[in-house]
Amino acid sequence: MVAAFAFDRKKYIDQTFQLGEGLVGTCAIEKQKIYLTEVPENYLQITSGLGDAKPRCLLLIPLSLENEVLGVLEIASLKILQEHEIVFVETIAESIASAISDVRILLKRN
Numbered sequence: 001m002v003a004a005f006a007f008d009r010k011k012y013i014d015q016t017f018q019l020g021e022g023l024v025g026t027c028a029i030e031k032q033k034i035y036l037t038e039v040p041e042n043y044l045q046i047t048s049g050l051g052d053a054k055p056r057c058l059l060l061i062p063l064s065l066e067n068e069v070l071g072v073l074e075i076a077s078l079k080i081l082q083e084h085e086i087v088f089v090e091t092i093a094e095s096i097a098s099a100i101s102d103v104r105i106l107l108k109r110n
Contacts, residue, residue: 027060029067033090034060046073046076061090063097070100083098 027034036058045052055076063071073093075081081089 016039023060024072024074025056027062027072028079031062031067031069033062033066034058035081035086041075044076046078053078059086059089061093063093063100065094065097065101070097 001089003018021033037056039055039058041054043058046055050104055078057077059075059077059081061075062069063073073089073096074087074108
């Protein structure tokens with residue numbers, strides 16, 4: 001785990017995951033997006049200054065480049081995401097994966 005936003009249990013967040021472990025691990029091992037509109041009751045709450053609410057959907061996108069998964073982007077939303085929004089996140093995920101790969105290459109050189 002590198003970052004979390006609007007999540008009230010930050011101190012309980014696991015910093016790592018194993019391939020195949022939970023939704024994030026499943027997304028990473030299958031190298032496929034996961035889109036759920038029926039979120040389990042006890043999965044998580046989205047938190048703001050005004051309170052918290054159960055998400056209406058979850059979207060997990062693997063951050064992959066050249067068949068290597070570099071991470072997983074997980075988004076919980078208070079509204080059902082439209083197809084064009086999912087496609088947009090998939091496009092952003094490609095850019096994020098490319099940026100991560102570039103940084104790795106630069107760090108190896110130094």
